[in-house]
Amino acid sequence: xxxxxxxxxxxxxxxxxxxxxxxxxxxxxxxxxxxxxxxxxxxxxxxxxxxxxxxxxxxxxxxxxxxxxxxxxxxxxxxxxxxxxxxxxxxxxxxxxxxxxxxxxxxxxxxxxxxxxxxxxxxxxxxxxxxxxxxxxxxxxxxxxxxxxxxxxxxxxxxxxxxxxxxxxxxxxxxxxxxxxxxxxxxxxxxxxxxxxxxxxxxxxxxxxxxxxxxxxxxxxxxxxxxxxxxxxxxxxxxxxxxxxxxxxxxxxxxxxxxxxxxxxxxxxxxxxxxxxxxxxxxxxxxxxxxxxxxxxxxxxxxxxxxxxxxxxxxxxxxxxxxxxxxxxxxxxxxxxxx
Amino acid sequence: xxxxxxxxxxxxxxxxxxxxxxxxxxxxxxxxxxxxxxxxxxxxxxxxxxxxxxxxxxxxxxxxxxxxxxxxxxxxxxxxxxxxxxxxxxxxxxxxxxxxxxxxxxxxxxxxxxxxxxxxxxxxxxxxxxxxxxxxxxxxxxxxxxxxxxxxxxxxxxxxxxxxxxxxxxxxxxxxxxxxxxxxxxxxxxxxxxxxxxxxxxxxxxxxxxxxxxxxxxxxxxxxxxxxxxxxxxxxxxxxxxxxxxxxxxxxxxxxxxxxxxxxxxxxxxx
Numbered sequence: 001x002x003x004x005x006x007x008x009x010x011x012x013x014x015x016x017x018x019x020x021x022x023x024x025x026x027x028x029x030x031x032x033x034x035x036x037x038x039x040x041x042x043x044x045x046x047x048x049x050x051x052x053x054x055x056x057x058x059x060x061x062x063x064x065x066x067x068x069x070x071x072x073x074x075x076x077x078x079x080x081x082x083x084x085x086x087x088x089x090x091x092x093x094x095x096x097x098x099x100x101x102x103x104x105x106x107x108x109x110x111x112x113x114x115x116x117x118x119x120x121x122x123x124x125x126x127x128x129x130x131x132x133x134x135x136x137x138x139x140x141x142x143x144x145x146x147x148x149x150x151x152x153x154x155x156x157x158x159x160x161x162x163x164x165x166x167x168x169x170x171x172x173x174x175x176x177x178x179x180x181x182x183x184x185x186x187x188x189x190x191x192x193x194x195x196x197x198x199x200x201x202x203x204x205x206x207x208x209x210x211x212x213x214x215x216x217x218x219x220x221x222x223x224x225x226x227x228x229x230x231x232x233x234x235x236x237x238x239x240x241x242x243x244x245x246x247x248x249x250x251x252x253x254x255x256x257x258x259x260x261x262x263x264x265x266x267x268x269x270x271x272x273x274x275x276x277x278x279x280x281x282x283x284x285x286x287x288x289x290x291x292x293x294x295x296x297x298x299x300x301x302x303x304x305x306x307x308x309x310x311x312x313x314x315x316x317x318x319x320x321x322x323x324x325x326x327x328x329x330x331x332x333x334x335x336x337x338x339x
Numbered sequence: 340x341x342x343x344x345x346x347x348x349x350x351x352x353x354x355x356x357x358x359x360x361x362x363x364x365x366x367x368x369x370x371x372x373x374x375x376x377x378x379x380x381x382x383x384x385x386x387x388x389x390x391x392x393x394x395x396x397x398x399x400x401x402x403x404x405x406x407x408x409x410x411x412x413x414x415x416x417x418x419x420x421x422x423x424x425x426x427x428x429x430x431x432x433x434x435x436x437x438x439x440x441x442x443x444x445x446x447x448x449x450x451x452x453x454x455x456x457x458x459x460x461x462x463x464x465x466x467x468x469x470x471x472x473x474x475x476x477x478x479x480x481x482x483x484x485x486x487x488x489x490x491x492x493x494x495x496x497x498x499x500x501x502x503x504x505x506x507x508x509x510x511x512x513x514x515x516x517x518x519x520x521x522x523x524x525x526x527x528x529x530x531x532x533x534x535x536x537x538x539x540x541x542x543x544x545x546x547x548x549x550x551x552x553x554x555x556x557x558x559x560x561x562x563x564x565x566x567x568x569x570x571x572x573x574x575x576x577x578x579x580x581x582x583x584x585x586x587x588x589x590x591x592x593x594x595x596x597x598x599x600x601x602x603x604x605x606x607x608x609x610x
Contacts, residue, residue, distance in 0.1 A: 008489070092444045094445075215463060218458070218461070221451075221455075222455060222458065223444075224443050224444040224445050224447060225443055225444075225455070226438065226441055226442060226443070228405070228407055228436075228438050229436075229438055229441055229504075231405075231406070231407060231427060232405060232431060232435070232436035232438065232508075233431050233455060233456070233458040233459055233511075234426070234427045234428035234429070234430065234431030234432070234458065234459040235427070235428070235458060236427060279445050279446060279447065280451070
């Protein structure tokens with residue numbers, strides 16, 4: 001073994017550890033900033049005292065109104081980023097994104113119908129969304145399959161499925177007068193008016209998805225191989241694709257059910273994460289959880305700040321930032337995607 | 340870090356006499372019959388080459404032997420067990436495969452790809468240990484790809500890439516190694532390098548090798564046994580120096596070529 005190998009490996013490990021530490025620090029700082037953006041302000045010390053030691057009316061208000069929103073942004077961001085990572089592994093396509101290929105709009109459509117039709121089954125809205133997401137995913141996958149999956153065909157079929165479900169949702173909301181607040185939030189990708197109940201719903205589903213994802217990192221890595229090679233290593237390709245897709249659609253649908261359609265996050269976050277920590281999913285997935293949480297929280301916080309007292313929905317902000325990024329990716333790697 | 344470089348792989352379990360046998364194997368794509376009742380016993384501890392023209396069924400036979408296709412009738416037996424009944428993972432612990440024109444998505448380093456060869460021996464709980472690392476080092480050493488260990492696959496030449504895939508298969512440390520046209524699309528230098536490496540694996544570690552080859556001279560010089568296919572039938576099998584004649588070549592490829600005997604052995608004049 002070359003003597004440099006262990007040293008080099010240590011350097012790489014150290015770099016990754018530092019990046020993780022920096023990201024977590026940034027996430028904590030952003031959390032306190034996000035909690036303080038708005039008309040009420042509480043410092044970190046006051047916040048901690050008010051939460052754990054003595055009652056503080058200011059902290060109590062912030063606790064009920066802003067903290068759920070902050071946590072939801074972070075959880076949904078993590079879920080969408082991981083959904084992107086997994087879909088990219090399954091489709092061998094670095095530009096797959098739950099928003100772009102229509103999984104989110106399928107989930108949103110089902111969630112809107114469920115919210116309007118069975119408002120009492122509120123806690124189960126994510127399950128309806130999951131069914132919608134699965135339907136959209138199955139359509140995209142089935143319709144773009146032609147002996148293999150061409151990256152560009154997936155995107156084209158995905159755009160069509162996305163347009164169809166977005167249209168169906170519009171039709172439905174027009175019929176219902178468009179005055180259902182829950183429905184409007186799902187359509188716009190707006191995280192306003194969230195409660196601890198929403199946190200509770202989102203938290204458990206996202207936790208299940210992320211834990212499941214922890215068991216799938218090796219399969220995610222092996223999917224980069226050709227199917228026959230993966231099979232020659234004794235790993236079932238179809239089972240791997242199915243498991244990863246299932247978790248990816250679950251995470252994207254759950255996030256959509258609570259915060260609405262947010263496109264491009266599942267594209268941008270994994271892309272930046274790969275540049276920073278490489279493509280090994282054992283590192284990439286935990287890193288994307290943190291970076292996804294950071295990104296959506298940042299988008300939501302900016303959305304509350306830029307045009308205050310008005311709010312820009314984080315879904316809108318992500319679309320504005322993500323569109324050009326998407327085009328940049330397409331153009332830069334034209335050779336490899338336009339097959 | 341001291342690593343015994345020339346240490347052979349850990350001895351394979353010496354239970355039942357190792358044996359791979361193809362019995363009355365047939366396969367059709369729709370109504371198009373590509374293999375008709377093929378029977379063949381892979382010589383244990385030897386190098387076997389499968390020869391045949393395009394459409395002779397040799398690729399189909401390879402896919403059947405690698406469990407990428409399921410036989411419609413007949414069987415392939417590994418130590419007496421039908422490979423259909425052997426789980427993919429168990430099969431991968433005994434048989435490693437080098438596919439043709441293999442690629443990988445994204446920028447994965449050589450070391451990681453070779454490390455994937457240990458996959459059949461890992462579980463959710465069992466992570467790579469010192470023995471796995473030793474085998475990966477050994478596989479990279481013997482295929483001479485260790486100096487590129489940190490290079491992304493996309494930056495390698497064709498010959499280097501093929502050696503990486505062979506290294507991955509070697510890291511599986513199996514008794515059988517199956518290769519599908521391992522020299523196709525390579526410069527002559529790499530062709531010879533790869534074939535010498537295969538021969539060496541067989542001689543030093545006793546690995547049983549089966550490969551699909553295009554080149555008759557390569558088959559003649561680097562294998563102990565030939566399996567000649569035409570239109571899905573075995574038309575000849577045996578020791579290459581005994582069976583490869585102008586008549587057999589005509590039956591195999593529909594072309595008349597001379598076979599020359601020289602002091603260095605037999606050659607097919609492929610012009």
